[in-house]
Amino acid sequence: MVGDRLITRAFQDGDGAHGAKRRRQIIIAATEAFFANGYGSTTMTSIASKVGGSKTTLWSYFPSKEALFAAVIDDIIETRGEALSVDLPDDEELRPFLARFGAVLMATLLSEPILNLHRLVIGEARRFPHLAELFYERGPRRGKARLADYFARAMHQGRLRQGDPAVAAQQFAALCQAGTYQFAIMNLPIPDREAQVAADIEYAVEAFTRGWALG
Template sequence: MHGSEPPGRREARKADRRRAIVDVAERSFLERGFAKTSMSAIATELGGSKTTLWSYFPSKDDLFAAVLDQKIAVFQNALDGALIPTEGTAAALTRFGRLFLAKVLSSSSAGLQRLIMAEAERFPNLGEAFATRGPERVRARLSRYMAEEMAAGRLRQGDAERAARQFLSLCQAGCYLDRLWRHARPIPSEASIDADVTDAVDTFMRAWGPDAK
């Protein structure tokens, strides 16, 4: 019986159940869109009741936020590892850029971004949740790195957030836009990603390197 379970096992079972709910919800959001995804349908697919589902997530908005949080958590840890101060600023930004582009070019991430753009006008909370949990978290992490590099003299002094915004935009100036709008195209190759990141880092360092004016 669940009531006699050790607390650790009970918490692990709840965590597993929560992950299963989020996985089903992500698939449903991507396949049906936000408007056509219902809590009832998710509960049916999971084989449980709406009451059980609501005990984990009080609303569809909360469930969508959990999907975003799950997607960004592992990604943020990887980005932290990329921004280690070894081999110089250009090397760190290259590692970061490759991870960033590979993530936003993946099928699930590209599909999620299309979903947000299609439904954010009808569901403003959707766009707000995506912005605060995805792009803003990534930009904030990169901004902290830029500020550290400026303080160390490895980048010229300036607005660290502006520098972060510009680098992210440079990374997305090539194959990312084709991937976002042209659904039928395959995921860009590593060579295409590397070329875009190399161009982004080169352009960025010309503007923000320690000798830039």
């Protein structure tokens, strides 16, 4: 996976309570810096200055800016990525499952840290395409793979028509994001956002089941 070899040392160094606390301080400072200034305009020197200490100490935890950015991604996904851990039971009725999963997915995508991360990656993708790959591998690809596995089982059980489960996963995720999310990612005002999201999910479930569900 892109960047994994770069962060191995980052999670080995600085062991113990003090090291964990220091690493956490660095990740928080880096998150604030990346969101405020972008990836390209943020330097390891500026982050070291923000947390207090030398750049040498910072490098002992994170051997590169890319490794630190990967840690920021992992931290945000770990704390806000509920869609990556939501239950996918095979015995739940399809429509209630899709509605529940869609709600969790949208709550994840519309949380401010996840939105800011998406905006940052999109804004830097042309200059730093490897960052987009790094983010996609650690977040969206994992979520879509889990959903695709669920859809593959549903196809095997005869609850969905046969097809490519990865395509089904991409389509359902895209349907959920077709409305409110498009305004949110551009930071546009969304009146009564909760009701709008609920409507988006309802439409997504209806459209998806019309195309994929059997019976």
